Amino acid sequence: MLEIKNLKASINNKQILKGLNILIKPGELHAIMGPNGSGKSTLANVLSGKEGYEVSGELKYQGKDLIKIPIDERAQKGIFLAFQYPTEIPGVNTNNFLKTSLNKIRKARGEKELDTLSFIKMIKEKSNELGMDEKMLSRQLNVGFSGGEKKKNEILQMKILNPNLAILDETDSGLDIDALKTVANGVNSTRNKDKSFLVITHYQRLLNYIKPDYVHVLTDGRIIKSGSMELAEQLEKSGYKGIN
């Protein structure tokens, strides 16, 4: 699904990613853990195509080079990023935005655009699964949403857009235990043999609910250790300094 080889990225002449290697196969869920400033969010940004970075190395998605593909085309090809800090967009109705986004992506996939009725049915179902109040979706996008509501809204978008590769950038931060479980259920319910996930997190907590196939430790722009869930448990006990 995603092949990252010797990935380097810098912004304003400052190198953040210093040669990163990860291979994510279809159906796998990889977790990336790392201290503050290690480059976790940069990785998420680079994968989604955010402008402003100088990127080198190899980045292949479904066997094809991704580096020159713009942000919107990546989304249309099935890459989804759940933001650490979802942007507030005043004046834009959440439902309208979701419908526009979904139809854009369906169209790119060669699928028929969804009419309003089918869309409403879909959104009702998916938001119920996440325990979200539908009324929230008639509000302006992320405006005045609590931290938890914003994160749930990201997972809702993930469920609606049905990506092949979902990148979750610290989706667990700022969530209480109930919201964390809901978000984890949201992820687990979409896992299957074709879908891949890259979950970026600070804490092992989330990984108790979303069982990763692999755990990578990112420090100073490099993966310094990869392993299984036990690695996350070890990190929780001894901290990043205990990893060599």
Added chain:
Amino acid sequence: MLNYKPSEKEIDKIGKFSVEEKNFRLENLKNFNSFGFPNKQEEDWKFSDLRDIVSKNFAKLDLKLNFAKDENVEFIKDFEHNYIVLVNGKLTIKNFQYEDSNQILINTYLNKDFSNKKEANPLIYLNHALSANGFNLEVKDNYKFKKILVIYNLFTKDLNENILNSQNRIKLGKNSELHICDYVINKSQKNFFNNVYENLYLETSSILKNISIQKGKSNGFFYKFSKNILLSKSNFSSFIFPLGFKFNKLDLEFNLKGENIECNIQAASFLRKGDHQEIKTRVNHLAPNCKSYQKVKNVIDLEAKGVYQGKIFVKDIAQKTDAYQLSKAILLDEKSEFDAKPELEIYADDVKCSHGSSSGNVEQDSIYYLMTRGLNRKESIQLLINGFLSEIVGSIKNQTIKSFIEKELYRQVYEH
């Protein structure tokens, strides 16, 4: 380069007047000719040099007194409404089918006040001198309109380097209520100048809600001076959506002369391709316990220019005034310009007045967020612009009118 100095003959072309009126018009003509169109040396015009704008865009400015009467009006079908039609400012059709006609007076405006007012505004002199058209609408005490009144402002296709001067007056009796939609339809592809002088008079406890919108872009050069009086407990609101004139200046003055008045002015504009628009407001709080609220939003692109000059004046006796003023602009290209001059002049000590102004580019983070959801850059910007402007539409309470305005605004943004 046009140096516009109309002569007495222009007044004679309009019609035969009593000696008193003729003298009044002549006096005003003399005053206009001694000033000419205002230029940037004058404080009120520092951001909009009208003399320069007129001289660059017009070789002549003829009065337009005769025009085809059978211009088709594209009536709004989205909601039931009363209507009047103004063709180049002239009242041609009136239809109040949903109302009790005994409660309404509508006729062509006739100025009967020939007292010589010293106005520091040459365009008002010009209007008094050459005014040829306009309407007068009065709503009797306690009468509340059942349906909205649409004022179709039609500009004919034969307008070409013409000047139109008109005067309109709306008076609401005590405890009456009227909702208006001012709808501009422009059929001329050529330049013309429209100079309007308006008076609104709201008696005690009356309600006037006004929405201004235009159908399509216009090559018109519009100036409107609106001098308004609000009496106690009256409630005025105006939502203005001018979506592209070559030049448009709205000069709005509100005099809050009684207690517990509410005055609400909100505007959202999408200016592009060299459009020049100024919204200038002056809200005079002359009595205690009144509220005024102003919010002006502009999206400016392709060398267009937006200006907002807003003044709140609070007289010493106007305690407990609550006045708010905010302007926001998004500039989409480097050659676009936004100028704001917010002013507070307060002589009372127990008041709540605030003002703010901001301008900037579209948030890059917002574009990024939307693009990660599959929208391309242009679609993301359009969605953001529409969102930015439609916040103002969101304050309109009537759902049918709101949807209509949303549709018009959406069309403007997406035809871009």
